[in-house]
Amino acid sequence: EVQLVESGGGLVQPGGSLRLSCAASGFTFSSYEMNWVRQAPGKGLEWVSYISSSGSTIYYADSVKGRFTISRDNAKNSLYLQMNSLRAEDTAVYYCARAPRGYSGQADYWGQGTLVTVSS
Amino acid sequence: EIVMTQSPATLSVSPGERATLSCRASQSVSSNLAWYQQKPGQAPRLLIYGASTRATGIPARFSGSGSGTEFTLTISSLQSEDFAVYYCQQYNNWPPGTFGPGTKVDIK
Numbered sequence: 424e425v426q427l428v429e430s431g432g433g434l435v436q437p438g439g440s441l442r443l444s445c446a447a448s449g450f451t452f453s454s455y456e457m458n459w460v461r462q463a464p465g466k467g468l469e470w471v472s473y474i475s476s477s478g479s480t481i482y483y484a485d486s487v488k489g490r491f492t493i494s495r496d497n498a499k500n501s502l503y504l505q506m507n508s509l510r511a512e513d514t515a516v517y518y519c520a521r522a523p524r525g526y527s528g529q530a531d532y533w534g535q536g537t538l539v540t541v542s543s
Numbered sequence: 544e545i546v547m548t549q550s551p552a553t554l555s556v557s558p559g560e561r562a563t564l565s566c567r568a569s570q571s572v573s574s575n576l577a578w579y580q581q582k583p584g585q586a587p588r589l590l591i592y593g594a595s596t597r598a599t600g601i602p603a604r605f606s607g608s609g610s611g612t613e614f615t616l617t618i619s620s621l622q623s624e625d626f627a628v629y630y631c632q633q634y635n636n637w638p639p640g641t642f643g644p645g646t647k648v649d650i651k
Contacts, residue, residue, distance in 0.1 A: 460587075468579075468587065468630055468642040482638040518586055528634025529577050531598060533586035 425449040432537030445502040445519030453497035456522040461515035547643035555651040566631035575635035
């Protein structure tokens with residue numbers, strides 16, 4: 424069974440940093456591209472970042488470019504999102520999501536999400 | 544960036560009735576369109592990809608159609624577990640894979 428479990432969320436002050444993790448199991452993690460998608464409270468879904476299976480190709484939404492860094496450790500079956508210079512508008516539930524083979528922009532499995540709150 | 548719109552914002556339907564949800568893209572996305580279902584407090588779930596292909600384990604009462612800029616998700620006979628928010632997402636011009644604002648299907 425495919426499982427994605429996020430962790431690392433919490434309350435952080437504006438300008439602060441946080442590192443999210445996503446532990447993957449039930450599939451060959453190193454063979455799949457991965458995404459981070461977020462959802463502000465009561466709002467819709469926003470794609471945040473993508474990383475290829477090897478980590479060689481990375482994309483970011485304009486809203487987080489230069490502040491967030493996506494990475495992965497295939498030996499540890501883990502995906503990460505380093506978030507710096509956090510703003511109030513980054514407050515959201517952050518989901519890690521697997522992209523199905525050949526469909527980089529989709530997400531066929533999602534974690535349960537981790538809440539990031541940016542507030543003083 | 545392609546902008547996705549969905550209508551209606553809220554759809555009130557009685558159990559057993561048919562529900563038709565619409566999604567429109569600001570420019571053609573071919574058939575590179577997915578639908579997701581999200582229930583309160585849960586992560587989204589992939590329902591449809593390629594505009595009309597059901598994802599693994601999705602019941603046959605869910606069907607998708609359309610191409611280009613106009614798409615439809617149809618739930619043939621609503622079950623109690625189908626009351627949720629539904630999002631469309633284009634992945635033709637990616638990144639970013641833009642989502643629509645969602646349609647909430649609630650009980651009439």
